[in-house]
Amino acid sequence: MGLRMALRLEELMKKMAGHLVGIFSSISSGVAVTPIPIADIYILISLQTIMVMLIAALSGRELSFNAAKEFIASLGGVVGAGVLFRFVAQQTSKLANGLFPGAGSAISATIAFSGTYSIGKAATSYYIEEVDLKFVKKKFKENHKRAEKESKRALEPA
Numbered sequence: 794m795g796l797r798m799a800l801r802l803e804e805l806m807k808k809m810a811g812h813l814v815g816i817f818s819s820i821s822s823g824v825a826v827t828p829i830p831i832a833d834i835y836i837l838i839s840l841q842t843i844m845v846m847l848i849a850a851l852s853g854r855e856l857s858f859n860a861a862k863e864f865i866a867s868l869g870g871v872v873g874a875g876v877l878f879r880f881v882a883q884q885t886s887k888l889a890n891g892l893f894p895g896a897g898s899a900i901s902a903t904i905a906f907s908g909t910y911s912i913g914k915a916a917t918s919y920y921i922e923e924v925d926l927k928f929v930k931k932k933f934k935e936n937h938k939r940a941e942k943e944s945k946r947a948l949e950p951a
Contacts (some may be wrong), residue, residue, distance in 0.1 A: 814913030817844040825905035852920040911936040
């Protein structure tokens with residue numbers, strides 16, 4: 794019976810983490826809609842860090858801003874060029890607003906959503922499922938590539 798309760802508790806933590814990831818990804822996409830380049834980067838990084846802190850707290854670990862930043866930095870160390878490219882693409886896509894009003898903001902919002910979602914899934918795997926960090930980094934790359942493909946597909950004309 795104790796084992797059953799423990800399994801249910803873990804499932805509950807996964808569901809709660811999934812809800813947090815969805816909420817923070819949606820908020821990130823809303824923040825990224827701002828048409829001004831670079832204005833949202835600090836807010837997005839803060840949102841992602843707070844999301845990782847909350848997921849870590851769900852698992853019973855220390856609720857620390859520095860620990861969350863280190864986790865995100867460790868993901869970025871593996872895919873630093875990809876994360877940097879994502880931010881550059883997100884910010885330069887806003888320049889498309891001059892040609893097609895709203896198009897650049899939509900692209901930026903999609904990129905911010907997929908990046909935050911990937912970080913949230915990686916944090917859930919690491920903190921709640923207690924998966925090895927090397928495997929989490931590999932899954933982060935895969936989730937990020939999948940999210941990018943899906944976001945590109947969503948932006949294509951029907």
